[in-house]
Amino acid sequence: METKNNNVVLSEEDYNILRNHVTPNPDNPMSLAYELSRAEVVKKDKVPADRVRINSQVTIQDQQSKVKTTVTIVEPAQADMKQQKISFLTPIGSALIGFKIGDEVEWKMPVGVRTYKILEVKNP
Numbered sequence: 001m002e003t004k005n006n007n008v009v010l011s012e013e014d015y016n017i018l019r020n021h022v023t024p025n026p027d028n029p030m031s032l033a034y035e036l037s038r039a040e041v042v043k044k045d046k047v048p049a050d051r052v053r054i055n056s057q058v059t060i061q062d063q064q065s066k067v068k069t070t071v072t073i074v075e076p077a078q079a080d081m082k083q084q085k086i087s088f089l090t091p092i093g094s095a096l097i098g099f100k101i102g103d104e105v106e107w108k109m110p111v112g113v114r115t116y117k118i119l120e121v122k123n124p
Contacts, residue, residue, distance in 0.1 A: 008039040008098030014054050015041045017075065018097065021089060032094040039098055050101040050121050054088060058096055059120040063104065068119065073097060092116070 010018070015036065022033045052058050052073060059070045072085045073096060079087040086093045095107035095116065104117045 008035050009047060009051050009100075010036075010039045010041055010098045011044040011047045011053060012041055013044055014097070015039060017054060018088060021076065032089070032097070035094070035098060048100065049123060051123075052096045052099055052118065052121055053123055054097070055124050057122040058118060060092075060096065060116040061119055063115040063117055070120075 018032065018036055022036060047053060054073060054075065057070060057072045059068060061068045070084060071092070072083075073088050073093050074085045076087040076089055079085055079090075088094060088097050091107055091109050095105045096118065099105055099118055101118050101121050104115055106113055106115045
Protein backbone atom coordinates (compact mmCIF):
# COMPACT_ATOMS: atom_id res chain seq x y z
CA MET A 1 0.00 0.00 0.00
CA GLU A 2 1.20 3.48 -0.75
CA THR A 3 -0.13 6.56 0.97
CA LYS A 4 0.81 10.20 0.87
CA ASN A 5 1.77 11.51 4.33
CA ASN A 6 -0.87 9.26 5.85
CA ASN A 7 -0.49 7.36 9.04
CA VAL A 8 -2.57 4.53 10.39
CA VAL A 9 -4.28 5.17 13.74
CA LEU A 10 -6.05 2.25 15.42
CA SER A 11 -7.75 1.72 18.74
CA GLU A 12 -6.20 -0.93 20.97
CA GLU A 13 -9.39 -2.98 20.55
CA ASP A 14 -9.29 -2.88 16.71
CA TYR A 15 -5.54 -3.51 16.69
CA ASN A 16 -5.94 -6.67 18.77
CA ILE A 17 -8.81 -7.97 16.60
CA LEU A 18 -6.86 -7.31 13.41
CA ARG A 19 -3.65 -8.81 14.77
CA ASN A 20 -5.48 -12.05 15.60
CA HIS A 21 -6.61 -12.40 11.96
CA VAL A 22 -3.37 -11.52 10.17
CA THR A 23 -0.48 -13.70 9.11
CA PRO A 24 2.73 -11.87 10.04
CA ASN A 25 4.37 -10.36 6.95
CA PRO A 26 5.43 -6.82 7.89
CA ASP A 27 7.94 -6.66 5.00
CA ASN A 28 5.21 -6.58 2.31
CA PRO A 29 3.96 -2.97 1.98
CA MET A 30 0.76 -4.26 0.32
CA SER A 31 -0.31 -6.22 3.43
CA LEU A 32 -2.41 -5.56 6.48
CA ALA A 33 0.45 -6.94 8.59
CA TYR A 34 2.68 -4.13 7.28
CA GLU A 35 0.07 -1.51 8.19
CA LEU A 36 -0.29 -2.99 11.68
CA SER A 37 3.49 -2.89 12.16
CA ARG A 38 3.51 0.87 11.56
CA ALA A 39 0.19 1.78 13.20
CA GLU A 40 -0.18 4.24 16.03
CA VAL A 41 -2.24 2.38 18.62
CA VAL A 42 -4.32 4.54 20.98
CA LYS A 43 -7.10 4.19 23.55
CA LYS A 44 -10.56 3.81 21.99
CA ASP A 45 -11.68 7.28 23.10
CA LYS A 46 -8.56 8.86 21.54
CA VAL A 47 -9.22 7.66 17.97
CA PRO A 48 -10.21 10.70 15.85
CA ALA A 49 -13.82 10.57 14.59
CA ASP A 50 -12.72 10.70 10.94
CA ARG A 51 -10.68 7.46 11.13
CA VAL A 52 -11.84 4.22 9.54
CA ARG A 53 -12.36 1.56 12.19
CA ILE A 54 -14.04 -1.81 12.44
CA ASN A 55 -17.78 -1.11 11.93
CA SER A 56 -17.17 2.23 10.18
CA GLN A 57 -19.34 3.13 7.20
CA VAL A 58 -16.97 4.54 4.59
CA THR A 59 -17.60 6.35 1.31
CA ILE A 60 -14.69 6.09 -1.09
CA GLN A 61 -14.03 7.18 -4.64
CA ASP A 62 -11.98 5.18 -7.11
CA GLN A 63 -9.59 7.82 -8.46
CA GLN A 64 -9.41 6.21 -11.89
CA SER A 65 -13.10 5.59 -12.61
CA LYS A 66 -14.46 8.29 -10.24
CA VAL A 67 -17.07 5.75 -9.03
CA LYS A 68 -18.18 6.33 -5.44
CA THR A 69 -18.95 3.39 -3.17
CA THR A 70 -20.15 3.17 0.42
CA VAL A 71 -19.25 0.12 2.49
CA THR A 72 -19.15 -0.89 6.13
CA ILE A 73 -15.91 -2.49 7.36
CA VAL A 74 -16.73 -5.53 9.53
CA GLU A 75 -15.22 -8.68 10.99
CA PRO A 76 -15.09 -11.63 8.56
CA ALA A 77 -18.09 -13.44 10.10
CA GLN A 78 -20.29 -10.35 9.60
CA ALA A 79 -19.43 -9.77 5.93
CA ASP A 80 -22.46 -9.58 3.62
CA MET A 81 -22.06 -8.06 0.16
CA LYS A 82 -25.84 -7.61 -0.22
CA GLN A 83 -25.72 -5.21 2.74
CA GLN A 84 -22.46 -3.59 1.56
CA LYS A 85 -20.63 -5.07 4.58
CA ILE A 86 -17.06 -6.08 3.72
CA SER A 87 -14.50 -7.87 5.82
CA PHE A 88 -11.38 -6.05 6.94
CA LEU A 89 -9.53 -9.01 5.42
CA THR A 90 -10.62 -8.11 1.87
CA PRO A 91 -8.16 -6.03 -0.15
CA ILE A 92 -10.26 -2.86 0.10
CA GLY A 93 -11.10 -3.43 3.77
CA SER A 94 -7.40 -3.81 4.53
CA ALA A 95 -6.60 -0.73 2.47
CA LEU A 96 -8.97 1.54 4.40
CA ILE A 97 -8.68 0.52 8.04
CA GLY A 98 -6.92 3.14 10.17
CA PHE A 99 -6.92 5.92 7.56
CA LYS A 100 -8.96 9.14 7.58
CA ILE A 101 -11.16 11.38 5.46
CA GLY A 102 -9.12 12.90 2.63
CA ASP A 103 -6.48 10.16 2.59
CA GLU A 104 -5.71 8.42 -0.68
CA VAL A 105 -4.64 4.81 -0.51
CA GLU A 106 -3.24 2.56 -3.19
CA TRP A 107 -3.88 -1.12 -2.91
CA LYS A 108 -3.25 -4.14 -5.09
CA MET A 109 -6.64 -5.46 -6.15
CA PRO A 110 -7.38 -8.47 -8.39
CA VAL A 111 -7.67 -6.00 -11.32
CA GLY A 112 -4.37 -4.26 -10.50
CA VAL A 113 -3.29 -1.40 -8.25
CA ARG A 114 -6.14 1.02 -7.55
CA THR A 115 -6.17 4.38 -5.77
CA TYR A 116 -9.10 5.27 -3.53
CA LYS A 117 -9.87 8.53 -1.76
CA ILE A 118 -11.78 8.42 1.52
CA LEU A 119 -14.63 10.91 1.23
CA GLU A 120 -16.70 10.21 4.34
CA VAL A 121 -16.45 8.13 7.52
CA LYS A 122 -19.35 7.40 9.87
CA ASN A 123 -18.59 5.58 13.10
CA PRO A 124 -21.16 3.91 15.37
